[in-house]
Amino acid sequence: MSKFDAGMESMLDTFVFESTELLENLDEILMRSESSELTADDIAEIFRVMHTIKGSAAMMGLKNMSELAHAVEDIYFVVRENPELEFDRPKLYELSFTTSDLLKNEIENLGDDSIPLTDFSEFISTLHEFAAYLTGLSKGEAVAAPTETHAIFSDDEPEGVRTVKVKFQESCMMPSIRAMVLLNSIGSDAEVLSTVPPDLDAESSDDEIKAQGFVIKLSCDDMDAVLSILRDGVDVETAEEIKREASAAPAPKPAAPALPAGSSEEGVTTFLVRFEEGCLMPSIRAMVLKNSLAAYGQLVKTVPADLDSDASEEEIAKNGFRIEIKTEHAAEALAMLRDGLNVLSADKLEAAAPAAQAAPEAQAAPKQAAPAKKDAPAAQHGGGGGAAGSMISVRLEKLDRLLDLVAEIVITESGVTSSPDLRKISGGLDHFQKSARELKKLTDELQDVVMSIRMVPVQTAFSKMSRVVRDMNKTLGKNVDLVFVGADTEADKSVVDILGDPLMHIVRNAVDHGIETPEERAAAGKTEKPTVTLSAGYESGEVVISCEDNGAGMDPKKLLAKGRKNGILTKPESEYTDAECYELIMAAGFSTNEQVTEYSGRGVGMDVVRKNIEKVGGKMSIESELGRGSKFTIRIPLSLSIIDVLGVKANGTELSVPVSSVKEIFRPESEMLMKDPDGTELVMLRDHCLRVIRLADAFELKGERRPLEDGIILYCKENGREAAVFADELTADQQVVVKPLSILLNKYELKSKGLSGCSILADGSITLITDINELFVHNGVRQTEAVK
Amino acid sequence: MASFISGQLLTFECDGTIYAFDITSVTDIIEVPEITVLPMVAEHILGIMNLRGKVVPVMDFAGRMGFEPPEYDMHSCIIVVDCEGALLGIKVPRVIDAESYEKSAVSPSPVDNSCVVGYTVLGDRRVTIIDCVRLSEKNR
Numbered sequence: 001m002s003k004f005d006a007g008m009e010s011m012l013d014t015f016v017f018e019s020t021e022l023l024e025n026l027d028e029i030l031m032r033s034e035s036s037e038l039t040a041d042d043i044a045e046i047f048r049v050m051h052t053i054k055g056s057a058a059m060m061g062l063k064n065m066s067e068l069a070h071a072v073e074d075i076y077f078v079v080r081e082n083p084e085l086e087f088d089r090p091k092l093y094e095l096s097f098t099t100s101d102l103l104k105n106e107i108e109n110l111g112d113d114s115i116p117l118t119d120f121s122e123f124i125s126t127l128h129e130f131a132a133y134l135t136g137l138s139k140g141e142a143v144a145a146p147t148e149t150h151a152i153f154s155d156d157e158p159e160g161v162r163t164v165k166v167k168f169q170e171s172c173m174m175p176s177i178r179a180m181v182l183l184n185s186i187g188s189d190a191e192v193l194s195t196v197p198p199d200l201d202a203e204s205s206d207d208e209i210k211a212q213g214f215v216i217k218l219s220c221d222d223m224d225a226v227l228s229i230l231r232d233g234v235d236v237e238t239a240e241e242i243k244r245e246a247s248a249a250p251a252p253k254p255a256a257p258a259l260p261a262g263s264s265e266e267g268v269t270t271f272l273v274r275f276e277e278g279c280l281m282p283s284i285r286a287m288v289l290k291n292s293l294a295a296y297g298q299l300v301k302t303v304p305a306d307l308d309s310d311a312s313e314e315e316i317a318k319n320g321f322r323i324e325i326k327t328e329h330a331a332e333a334l335a336m337l338r339d340g341l342n343v344l345s346a347d348k349l350e351a352a353a354p355a356a357q358a359a360p361e362a363q364a365a366p367k368q369a370a371p372a373k374k375d376a377p378a379a380q381h382g383g384g385g386g387a388a389g390s391m392i393s394v395r396l397e398k399l400d401r402l403l404d405l406v407a408e409i410v411i412t413e414s415g416v417t418s419s420p421d422l423r424k425i426s427g428g429l430d431h432f433q434k435s436a437r438e439l440k441k442l443t444d445e446l447q448d449v450v451m452s453i454r455m456v457p458v459q460t461a462f463s464k465m466s467r468v469v470r471d472m473n474k475t476l477g478k479n480v481d482l483v484f485v486g487a488d489t490e491a492d493k494s495v496v497d498i499l500g501d502p503l504m505h506i507v508r509n510a511v512d513h514g515i516e517t518p519e520e521r522a523a524a525g526k527t528e529k530p531t532v533t534l535s536a537g538y539e540s541g542e543v544v545i546s547c548e549d550n551g552a553g554m555d556p557k558k559l560l561a562k563g564r565k566n567g568i569l570t571k572p573e574s575e576y577t578d579a580e581c582y583e584l585i586m587a588a589g590f591s592t593n594e595q596v597t598e599y600s601g602r603g604v605g606m607d608v609v610r611k612n613i614e615k616v617g618g619k620m621s622i623e624s625e626l627g628r629g630s631k632f633t634i635r636i637p638l639s640l641s642i643i644d645v646l647g648v649k650a651n652g653t654e655l656s657v658p659v660s661s662v663k664e665i666f667r668p669e670s671e672m673l674m675k676d677p678d679g680t681e682l683v684m685l686r687d688h689c690l691r692v693i694r695l696a697d698a699f700e701l702k703g704e705r706r707p708l709e710d711g712i713i714l715y716c717k718e719n720g721r722e723a724a725v726f727a728d729e730l731t732a733d734q735q736v737v738v739k740p741l742s743i744l745l746n747k748y749e750l751k752s753k754g755l756s757g758c759s760i761l762a763d764g765s766i767t768l769i770t771d772i773n774e775l776f777v778h779n780g781v782r783q784t785e786a787v788k
Numbered sequence: 789m790a791s792f793i794s795g796q797l798l799t800f801e802c803d804g805t806i807y808a809f810d811i812t813s814v815t816d817i818i819e820v821p822e823i824t825v826l827p828m829v830a831e832h833i834l835g836i837m838n839l840r841g842k843v844v845p846v847m848d849f850a851g852r853m854g855f856e857p858p859e860y861d862m863h864s865c866i867i868v869v870d871c872e873g874a875l876l877g878i879k880v881p882r883v884i885d886a887e888s889y890e891k892s893a894v895s896p897s898p899v900d901n902s903c904v905v906g907y908t909v910l911g912d913r914r915v916t917i918i919d920c921v922r923l924s925e926k927n928r
Contacts, residue, residue: 404841407841408841411841653825653827654824699827699828700827700828701827739843741836741843741845742836742843742844742845742874742875742876743874743926744845744871744874744876744924744925744926745826745829745833745845747925748828748829748830748833750826750828750829753828755826755827755828758824758836758843760838760841760843764822764838765822765824765838766824766836766837766838766843767824768824768826768827
């Protein structure tokens with residue numbers, strides 16, 4: 001069986017997306033407020049998050065999640081109502097974080113039917129205990145407040161005022177709220193004059209109601225109807241009229257409570273659905289049923305009509321949910337209704353005499369009380385996401401498709417405007433040319449806009465790290481500060497998504513291995529606070545993300561020794577530069593921490609990190625200073641798919657070199673050229689002696705060997721390696737959409753030979769894109785300087 | 789029930805022999821477009837072509853089978869096949885037809901790992917059926 005309500009599959013994505021976002025938001029608030037102050041706004045926001053999750057989980061039919069959220073909501077309710085309350089805050093945070101984790105985990109597993117829904121009841125009871133503890137505390141506080149019993153009967157009570165006493169069940173969580181709901185629901189049948197306790201918002205009202213019941217003074221015509229409404233209320237145990245001994249109350253006028261009857265309209269079938277008592281949000285369940293019913297026929301009317309209103313909740317709980325539908329498949333529809341989640345009973349109502357038809361209308365009446373109540377949650381929502389109305393979330397695949405299409409349009413457009421057929425047309429093409437220019441402008445703009453849609457701030461990847469550091473601080477006791485710099489830097493969504501895991505590894509490493517224990521820091525005489533700084537920024541078309549710690553730094557000698565022990569050294573130890581020593585930690589099977597900890601030390605971290613980053617065209621480098629700290633830098637192209645390239649020709653073949661790799665372009669003069677005794681061609685650029693790498697040779701392109709003076713040299717630098725790349729001529733400077741080479745060509749290992757992919761140009765021809773770093777590595781260009 | 793299963797073959801001629809792909813693996817038959825030469829690959833990989841915005845590698849069938857280079861003319865074309873999700877263009881001297889065949893009438897090739905699935909007879913001609921995934925040298 002599916003985990004969630006049938007018919008809600010289409011909502012799953014939205015639910016997962018929204019809940020994940022809410023939980024991230026929750027984490028952020030918790031993180032921020034844990035170290036400072038839990039403001040009223042924060043509490044309201046947490047409350048809102050939990051409320052929304054409760055609601056949407058209930059809508060999906062995920063009862064366990066909804067109950068869990070409800071339990072947390074209860075806790076924050078107490079906290080919100082008692083701002084002065086002193087309580088066990090660490091416990092509150094621990095519970096909140098655990099809840100967030102449990103919910104996240106559950107959401108992650110939603111799509112997998114093989115993993116059953118988790119039973120949270122144990123944890124929920126822990127939450128309830130805590131809520132009870134908080135309530136207990138708040139009671140203690142409330143002692144000071146006046147809790148004296150209000151006299152039920154005052155002496156100057158006018159005649160015609162009747163008194164009703166409602167007692168709630170022992171288990172009722174918040175009788176004051178239930179009481180408020182009751183007041184609303186009798187609003188149409190009676191005029192409420194006063195209540196005891198008078199102020200249902202007051203702290204003490206809950207206890208007072210629990211102790212003495214809820215007393216309503218009202219004037220009404222039909223006491224029985226009022227009483228029956230009250231008795232039908234949720235958690236209501238008894239509701240009865242009480243009278244002052246002395247005065248005799250007038251006898252209640254007889255009026256039979258309206259029995260539900262079906263619609264008498266021809267062809268219309270009426271159903272009455274009642275939900276289980278435990279059903280959290282019957283109005284949502286009702287909406288789901290209503291939507292499913294649409295398949296069986298034409299809906300005429302539902303009671304209550306407005307399922308969005310808060311009053312509908314109570315009304316459904318009380319009177320059931322009434323549906324009138326024009327259908328020829330009444331039996332099937334009824335069966336469907338009975339199968340619905342949380343449905344207690346579903347019955348077909350027979351048509352009754354027209355007179356009885358007024359009944360449903362009357363039932364709908366309590367709705368009038370709704371608007372006032374509705375305002376409150378609306379305001380809360382407004383505070384949380386002011387921009388919500390102007391935002392829309394879109395599946396990334398759709399955007400990818402859009403981006404592809406735009407790229408195709410740009411290509412096709414240039415195919416049309418430069419069609420060879422145009423040349424055959426004699427006479428002026430002025431109008432055509434003008435329109436073509438307009439079109440080009442528009443398509444260029446379109447491309448820019450589509451690209452910008454995909455840009456998101458790296459903040460999303462960063463903020464997840466706060467949680468990581470917070471958890472590690474708790475267990476490792478290092479009390480590390482996490483500082484963000486430039487978190488509003490924007491990058492392609494896919495880039496930001498990819499950053500998540502590598503950043504996690506790096507930050508964990510920094511806290512676990514990098515930062516020393518407080519004792520070690522004291523011994524080293526370090527007075528500054530242990531800090532991990534995450535910064536982001538742009539640099540020549542790339543996003544540069546770095547993670548810097550002010551911890552112990554790395555000792556190249558230790559790294560070498562460790563590398564030797566693990567047998568991962570590839571050349572004599574004396575030849576390793578410091579930079580290369582640091583690179584060792586990114587080699588497979590390397591871990592410098594003596595002890596494997598919970599967070600790191602399995603020795604699989606950094607090499608996986610590097611591979612993942614390289615897979616998307618990024619680079620990673622490490623700097624470190626012993627005793628001062630280390631810095632890990634990740635460079636990733638702004639967008640994964642579009643890059644700036646220089647088009648060059650080598651022996652007739654079109655190649656593209658990423659602009660980000662090229663430092664300088666020049667035409668070599670003969671006095672700059674040299675040859676070393678082995679015949680290797682060299683070029684002197686100012687005081688630099690560079691090796692010449694002919695693209696034609698490197699890529700085994702057949703053709704005549706051109707003298708260097710006749711071509712052009714691209715002075716390229718990648719990852720600490722530099723060389724002069726020689727090509728015949730420079731042909732273009734353009735932006736291209738990178739496409740990987742077909743997997744059918746994998747066996748030729750073109751990527752490691754320096755061809756990273758290809759791209760279709762505006763005229764439909766294909767250019768090959770070079771990867772200068774791989775080209776240098778493959779052709780044995782040495783690393784001449786530490787990677788920055 | 790294998791005897792009743794039949795399908796269609798796309799037959800083509802190369803080096804005087806008739807070869808065929810099962811038509812379910814063929815996605816396009818196109819004129820020979822401009823092919824961008826790819827360096828550092830085997831000789832029978834002619835390069836890559838632009839198939840409606842997709843970059844597809846092109847293989848020379850004769851070269852792959854180790855035949856003498858055939859004469860290509862205006863009848864030559866590229867058969868695009870789907871090799872488990874990856875497209876591959878195969879340049880052949882000429883395509884003959886799409887013809888029905890009975891799978892039961894195919895005698896499987898006794899050679900392991902051959903790119904030949906089996907042999908069958910259509911009319912009076914022997915047809916060699918080629919497995920395009922094997923032909924593509926995928927996973928190797």
